[in-house]
Amino acid sequence: MRVLIAEDQLLLRDGLTRMLTAHGFDVVATVDDGSQLPEALVSVRPDVAVVDVRLPPSFTDEGLRATIAARREVPGLPVLILSQYVERLYARELLSDSTGAVGYLLKDRVGDVRQFIDAIHQVATGGTVIDPEVVAQLLRQPDKLAALTPREQDVLRLMAEGRSNAAIAARMVITEKAVSNHINALFAKLGLPPSGSDHRRVLAVLTYLDQ
Secondary structure, eight states, rough: OOOEEEOOOOOHHHHHHHHHHHOOEEEEEOOOGGHHHHHHHHOOOOOOOEEEETTTTSSSSHHHHHHHHHHSSSOOOEEEEEEOOOHHHHHHHHHTOTTTEEEEEGGGGGGSSHHHHHHHHHHTOOEEEHHHHHHHHOOOOHHHHTTTTHHHHHHHHHHHHTTTHHHEEEEEEEOOHHHHHHHHHHHHHHHHOOOOHHHHHHHHHHHHHHH
């Protein structure tokens, strides 16, 4: 699997390169400046890109803007965004593209190698991955979620992380039918129509929670 890494910190960039190489990925390009990133993404067209939100020269949102620009030219280009902090605006903008193949993780998650590698695979295959801490902060809005049972909130949290019904059932040790019932119930309570697409339902949940 061909990977492009966009990260300005040398140690982290080299660490990511070594980690991914050790797990069978082919790191075909590295970028340390946001101004170079859009062209690199479009020309290289990696199977997945791992991109820091804040890159030179301004260290604001170059990584995000470059990603959005590249995905306009290459729809569905798989990109996993890394951020130092939970920034809900970035998560919402990233997920506004309905083609999927996107992820948003805090840099701390890189330390959990298994979780990080799994996230890359999910994004590369068209899935959506949202950092649990981002989801947790979005869920700290009791006025919007008061109608949900604790079980439904657990399902919502796992669903917003991009997990399938089968994965949720395995995590919660319940049947897939029970998961489906919980999802139908929470969507009804939130006033959101259920969807068979993992990305669409994640987008719908985050859009609702971030209003």
